[in-house]
Amino acid sequence: MSDKMVDVTLHLDENISHGDRENFRDSLLSRKGVLAAACRDEKPHLITIEYNPEDINSSEFVKAAQDRGLHAELIGL
Numbered sequence: 001m002s003d004k005m006v007d008v009t010l011h012l013d014e015n016i017s018h019g020d021r022e023n024f025r026d027s028l029l030s031r032k033g034v035l036a037a038a039c040r041d042e043k044p045h046l047i048t049i050e051y052n053p054e055d056i057n058s059s060e061f062v063k064a065a066q067d068r069g070l071h072a073e074l075i076g077l
Contacts, residue, residue: 005035008058010047013071021047024068031056
């Protein structure tokens, strides 16, 4: 595994519950190459993800949201 880690912020368009955000975050954490993912109640539309780009492409985070019926985009690239 490479030491190259990058951060990206995923913006969710929908308002989802705290529990749904936590479940989505946990699903991201289960993916190979994702080291950390965090969401905060004070900024409920944002999820920060730290990952290894050699193992996973950031577009997969948008697809993961879409697979849950959510609209999302990457910010801060």
